[in-house]
Amino acid sequence: MTEKFHKIFRNSYKILIPFYTVFLLYLMFFGFxxxxxxxxxxxxxxxxxxxxxxxxxxxxxxxxxxxxxxVIMFTPFGFLGIVFPKLNDFKTLIINFLSAIIIIESLQYFTRLGVFDIDDVILNTIGVAIGFWIYKKLASRASA
Incomplete structure (x- = not known):
């Protein structure tokens, strides 16, 4: 990945991830x-x-x-290190993501606009881990 492409990707991600997050929250509470x-x-x-x-x-x-x-819908969150450098550490990313997804699953439970399902937590976290792996592979190619 060239430096120019890397910069375009990073800037696009920073703009799009908040909208993608809102879209996913809509799906999780009101979609389908x-x-x-x-x-x-x-x-x-x-x-x-x-x-x-x-x-x-x-x-x-x-x-x-x-x-x-x-799984797939949560892979973009593996790239959050682009926006928040502290999340370039896998353990930190996963702990923060688990905190967020457990809060969201709890809100689904309390609002009854969904189910608190441990399987969703597991599958979503696998998606983030895959996204992180992809992000790190792409970042290593950019620096090589």
């Missing part, structure tokens, strides 16, 4: 025809609800959108 549940739902057994969803869903497209979407 979501309406308020009659009661609060919490799922704390790791990967049980995802495995159950995959086993009971016939449509492969729905499985891909749900499972891989939870």
């Amino acid at each position: 025809g979501r309406s308020q549940y009659d009661f609060n739902i919490v799922r704390l057994l790791p990967m049980i609800s995802t495995a159950d969803f995959v086993m009971k869903t016939v449509d492969l497209k729905t499985i891909i959108i749900n499972v891989f979407g939870n």
Whole structure:
């Protein structure tokens, strides 16, 4: 990646990531025809609800959108070190992301506009980790 491209990417990311974040928050609380549940739902057994969803869903497209979407949609947050240099450290990024996603999942629970699902926390965090790995690979190529 050339220095010029790196600079354009960095500047574009800084402008676009806030809008992308708002878009994701919209999807998490209001998207996909979501309406308020009659009661609060919490799922704390790791990967049980995802495995159950995959086993009971016939449509492969729905499985891909749900499972891989939870990973892919969060990969851009692995690049947050561009905006916040302290987040260039993997451990710091993951701790900060986990704090944020647990707050968001809790808000879904308390507003009943979603479910607190540990699987979402896990899959979203995997997405951030993949994004961080991509970011570091691209950054190392830019400096080489």
